[in-house]
Amino acid sequence: MTPLDQDAPLGRRDLRKQQTRAALTGAALRLCSARGFEHVTVDDISAEAGVSSRTFFNYFASKEDAVLGxxxxxxxxxxxxxxxxxxxxxxxxxxxxxxxxxxxxxxxxxxxxxxxxxxxxxxxxxxxxxxxxxxxxxxxxxxxxxxxxxxxxxxxxxxxxxxxxxxxxxxxxxxxxxxxxxxxxxxxxxxxxxxxxxxxxxxxx
Amino acid sequence: MTPLDQDAPLGRRDLRKQQTRAALTGAALRLCSARGFEHVTVDDISAEAGVSSRTFFNYFASKEDAVLGxxxxxxxxxxxxxxxxxxxxxxxxxxxxxxxxxxxxxxxxxxxxxxxxxxxxxxxxxxxxxxxxxxxxxxxxxxxxxxxxxxxxxxxxxxxxxxxxxxxxxxxxxxxxxxxxxxxxxxxxxxxxxxxxxxxxxxxx
DNA sequence: AAATAAACTTGCAGCCACTGCAAGTTTAAG
DNA sequence: CTTAAACTTGCAGTGGCTGCAAGTTTATTT
Known part of the structure; x- marks a missing residue:
């Protein structure tokens, strides 16, 4: 009984993924807006989003990608x-x-x-x-x-x-x-x- | 008796500087053309040009600058x-x-x-x-x-x-x-x- | 429900770009 | 010749980024 009415296959896992992704971009935008891009580290963004910095790089290939989307x-x-x-x-x-x-x-x-x-x-x-x-x-x-x-x-x-x-x-x-x-x-x-x-x-x- | 006929004040030092700079860009272009940009380190370029990697950064702010000019x-x-x-x-x-x-x-x-x-x-x-x-x-x-x-x-x-x-x-x-x-x-x-x-x-x- | 497989997270160790500092060395200026 | 300035270099350190080998969570199969 997988809900496939729309276009996206939404499992608990995929849901949590795009949730984590949104948290990371949100954190990146917020922090960079406040302090400026070069005064924000990946560790800062990851901490703000509640994940490890290694996980950050599972979602984005670079710090810039997190900001630019x-x-x-x-x-x-x-x-x-x-x-x-x-x-x-x-x-x-x-x-x-x-x-x-x-x-x-x-x-x-x-x-x-x-x-x-x-x-x-x-x-x-x-x-x-x-x-x-x-x-x-x-x-x-x-x-x-x-x-x-x-x-x-x-x-x-x-x-x-x-x-x-x-x-x-x-x-x-x-x-x-x-x-x-x-x-x-x-x-x-x-x-x-x-x-x-x-x-x-x-x-x- | 400084030779100022042209537009550039050429001392032995300035001469050697633009000589080193040319060696670095030359080395960068040659190595990157052969191996590809990401498979060339700053150390490689510096060694090829006969200077230390620290000196490289006295001439160029980034590896990319050396290639792009x-x-x-x-x-x-x-x-x-x-x-x-x-x-x-x-x-x-x-x-x-x-x-x-x-x-x-x-x-x-x-x-x-x-x-x-x-x-x-x-x-x-x-x-x-x-x-x-x-x-x-x-x-x-x-x-x-x-x-x-x-x-x-x-x-x-x-x-x-x-x-x-x-x-x-x-x-x-x-x-x-x-x-x-x-x-x-x-x-x-x-x-x-x-x-x-x-x-x-x-x-x- | 239990067992198996797949996906996700994380720490760790490490490479590399890049920087500030404190020498040492070379060249120009007085 | 002396002094000052400029240039090079090593060193130590930060931070972006990656591969690997766990451990943990979710999906799948029986």
């Missing part, structure tokens, strides 16, 4: 959405709409993201790592777009260019979102950036 | 060029021409750059750090453009957007350059990317 779910959702949108509109417009999925996820997890970004802002070494976590996703998206256009992703630069620039545009929007401390809508900022991109980045006045 | 010179040159170009043309065009300085520097240091990129390709952890080394430069350029346009870089997203997207476009061009193993001109690839950017990234056919 996974985001694999959103990546998969975005790929699925892209597959639907690409045949019916231009590439840039399809990417814009697909990105709105990520926007929704971030606005839903708003509190954690503000903590994350505050920590990242004070410890710039984390920003690149955040980009890296997107790197694999970027590569996959590049191939998806190249396949749709029937282009060789190596010979043609277009797919990689679209992905890299839109990704950068998104990062800028997210940074502004945090700088405004939630006073602006992330979706609106993303839209603004994509509009400028589609217009060829003309000088404003 | 500085590029501060090009950054300064680019800023100066930008200051000249900005008043006489559009922002995007000015950035495009300023970037050509970096292109020239990379094509001149071609061999080292191919090694670097091969190493980075096999050890993706390095890619973020490469982005980070550009992060400070990006911030400075953003402020420069914001000042030129008379915009507040926080309230207005345009300067940051231009810098982030052009930087991404450059990265794509550099990646293709390496993939082509020098069969293509980096300058041509950069031009192609900027042209697509200025046109608003329209679908190709």
């Amino acid at each position: 996974d985001h694999l779910v959103e990546v998969d959702a975005m790929r699925a959405r892209l597959a639907v949108l690409l045949p019916t509109m231009g590439v840039l417009e399809a990417v814009r709409r697909a990105v709105l999925l990520v926007v929704a996820a971030m606005e839903a997890d708003r509190d954690h993201w503000f903590l994350r970004m505050e920590i990242i802002q004070r410890s710039p070494q984390l920003l690149p790592r955040l980009v890296l976590s997107n790197a694999e996703a970027e590569r996959a998206t590049t191939e998806q777009i190249a396949a749709h256009l029937g282009l060789d992703p190596v010979r043609h630069g277009y797919p990689a260019l679209v992905v890299a620039t839109t990704s950068a545009a998104f990062r800028v929007a997210a940074t502004r979102w945090m700088a405004a401390a939630g006073g602006l809508s992330l979706g609106a900022l993303v839209d603004e950036a994509f509009t400028a991109l589609a217009a060829g980045l003309p000088d404003p006045h | 500085d590029h501060l010179v090009e950054v300064d040159a680019m800023r100066a060029r930008l200051a000249v170009l900005l008043p006489t043309m559009g922002v995007l065009e000015a950035v495009r021409r300023a970037v050509l300085l970096v292109v020239a520097a990379m094509e001149a240091d071609r061999d080292h750059w191919f090694l670097r990129m091969e190493i980075i390709q096999r050890s993706p952890q390095l890619l973020p750090r490469l982005v980070l080394s550009n992060a400070e430069a990006e911030r400075a350029t953003t402020e420069q453009i914001a000042a030129h346009l008379g915009l507040d870089p926080v309230r207005h997203g345009y300067p940051a957007l231009v810098v982030a997207t052009t930087s991404a476009a450059f990265r794509v061009a550099a990646t293709r350059w390496m993939a082509a193993a020098g069969g293509l001109s980096l300058g041509a690839l950069v031009d192609e990317a900027f042209t697509a950017l200025a046109a608003g990234l329209p679908d190709p056919h």
Whole structure:
């Protein structure tokens, strides 16, 4: 009598796992927000979460991972959405709409993201790592777009260019979102950036 | 009678310093290219260069820095060029021409750059750090453009957007350059990317 | 319910990146 | 020549991270 109504096989064990995982990320975000990333040790985080430091590394490959998180779910959702949108509109417009999925996820997890970004802002070494976590996703998206256009992703630069620039545009929007401390809508900022991109980045006045 | 004809004060000491530095980067690139970044220790690099591992850290803040290098010179040159170009043309065009300085520097240091990129390709952890080394430069350029346009870089997203997207476009061009193993001109690839950017990234056919 | 297997946690020992300190050595300056 | 500054180095120590060999908890089988 295993409850499989939803999508996740929930045993007592798996439940406790994602509970421990949440405790670790929570502890990491809280402590790093208070003291700064480099003044928090893995031992501190583990102690705060009530597990051994060795167990910490059973959940996260690095201290940075605990702060930055996974985001694999959103990546998969975005790929699925892209597959639907690409045949019916231009590439840039399809990417814009697909990105709105990520926007929704971030606005839903708003509190954690503000903590994350505050920590990242004070410890710039984390920003690149955040980009890296997107790197694999970027590569996959590049191939998806190249396949749709029937282009060789190596010979043609277009797919990689679209992905890299839109990704950068998104990062800028997210940074502004945090700088405004939630006073602006992330979706609106993303839209603004994509509009400028589609217009060829003309000088404003 | 200090020889100051050029721009650098060259004493026996400074000469030996940049000699040691070159030996360290050379050793780092050679060993990492042969064995892969994570299978090379700082001790290995130091021994190959004929200094102690402690001395290594007097020259580089991290193992990654030894592989990735500085590029501060090009950054300064680019800023100066930008200051000249900005008043006489559009922002995007000015950035495009300023970037050509970096292109020239990379094509001149071609061999080292191919090694670097091969190493980075096999050890993706390095890619973020490469982005980070550009992060400070990006911030400075953003402020420069914001000042030129008379915009507040926080309230207005345009300067940051231009810098982030052009930087991404450059990265794509550099990646293709390496993939082509020098069969293509980096300058041509950069031009192609900027042209697509200025046109608003329209679908190709 | 008991026995067996699988998964999870933990301590331990150890590698390696990296740092501060206190020498010793080399080069420049007075 | 003397003094001061710069450079190198060893040493000891912190902290991130891993493999291993327990021990403990949960799932599975009979």
